[in-house]
Amino acid sequence: MTERDTLHDADVNRAMFDEIADRYDLLNRVLSLGIDRRWRRAAVDALALHPERPIHVLDVATGTGDVAIEIAGRYRAARVTGIDPSQGMLNHAADKVGELELGERVSLRTGSVLELPFEDEAFDGAVVAFGIRNVTDRRRGVAEMARVVRSGARVVVLELSVPRVPIVGSMYRSYFTKVLPAIGGLLSKRAAYTYLPASVIDFPTREAFAAIMEEAGLRGVAWKDLTGGIATVFWGEKP
Numbered sequence: 362m363t364e365r366d367t368l369h370d371a372d373v374n375r376a377m378f379d380e381i382a383d384r385y386d387l388l389n390r391v392l393s394l395g396i397d398r399r400w401r402r403a404a405v406d407a408l409a410l411h412p413e414r415p416i417h418v419l420d421v422a423t424g425t426g427d428v429a430i431e432i433a434g435r436y437r438a439a440r441v442t443g444i445d446p447s448q449g450m451l452n453h454a455a456d457k458v459g460e461l462e463l464g465e466r467v468s469l470r471t472g473s474v475l476e477l478p479f480e481d482e483a484f485d486g487a488v489v490a491f492g493i494r495n496v497t498d499r500r501r502g503v504a505e506m507a508r509v510v511r512s513g514a515r516v517v518v519l520e521l522s523v524p525r526v527p528i529v530g531s532m533y534r535s536y537f538t539k540v541l542p543a544i545g546g547l548l549s550k551r552a553a554y555t556y557l558p559a560s561v562i563d564f565p566t567r568e569a570f571a572a573i574m575e576e577a578g579l580r581g582v583a584w585k586d587l588t589g590g591i592a593t594v595f596w597g598e599k600p
Contacts, residue, residue: 371473374495375446377556378424382449386425398427400592401490403585404519405431407596408486413438416485420444421474421506422492426454426467432488433463442484444472474502482511490519494564503577507599516579517596518570521561524590533591537561567593 381388389397405428410416415438420429423443432441445451451469458467472478474489474496487506496502506516524530537558565573567584574582579597586593 371446371497378447379449382425382447382453385450385453386427396588396591400519400587400594401428401431403587403594404428404488404490404517405435407517407585407594408432408488408515409596410436410439410486412436416440417442417483419477419479419484419487419506419509421477421487421489421502422446422495423454423469424450424490424492426457426469428488428490429454429467429469430457430461430463433466434461439466441467442479443467443469444474444477445469446471446473474505477505477509479509481508484510484514486510486514486517488517488519491521493518494520494560499565499570500573500577503574503579507578507597510599512599515596515598516574517594518574519592519594520564520570522564522567522586522590522593523562525586526589529589534558534562567595571595 378385408418410418410432416436417440418432420432420441420443423429423445424447426443429441429443432439443451443454445454448471451471454469458464458469470478474492475498487510489502489506493499493502503516503518510516524533542558564570571582571584574595574597578599580600582595582597584593584595
């Protein structure tokens with residue numbers, strides 16, 4: 362199976378995430394043993410935002426809004442725009458934003474990273490968590506994120522990855538390809554959690570994805586492995 366074989370088109374992806382939206386947060390907590398929250402915090406750290414200055418941040422593939430909420434909760438002067446192609450996911454994000462009374466600073470809308478509906482240099486940073494692997498043209502997606510941030514701002518990508526230590530990588534693959542789809546099937550749609558491990562395993566290497574970010578126009582691209590390489594956070598700066 363090639364990398365392109367594991368990628369769904371936009372309509373299939375949208376329908377898949379609409380179907381699992383009701384249990385998305387529960388499955389994230391269960392399948393990652395709660396570590397996914399720590400990874401999202403690391404992604405927000407990588408944005409290197411000013412702690413007090415008024416800022417506007419774009420959260421791409423916001424899903425149920427966890428990253429947007431983390432940014433708004435941490436930076437009291439921040440506004441966050443979350444964008445996602447799945448209305449089902451956005452409905453849950455809106456509920457969470459409302460419960461936390463963050464509606465004045467967190468706005469949500471449907472849209473695709475391949476054609477962001479924003480002007481050039483509209484944001485002070487942009488982040489995508491666990492979303493870029495679902496994009497058929499990743500270079501274009503990162504380039505769009507770079508287009509809409511100001512000069513000197515960071516674009517951050519958080520993705521699941523395969524650990525490089527052989528024994529850890531072997532155990533990870535077994536969990537990811539056997540245990541995870543089984544648990545996902547019990548709690549939600551099995552097809553989505555069969556697609557997940559395939560899309561992660563076929564994602565470019567760290568070096569290859571860093572090169573994609575550079576091709577998209579970012580400089581100083583770097584990455585950091587999290588939790589032994591189960592996830593990786595990448596960042597680069599717009600010149």
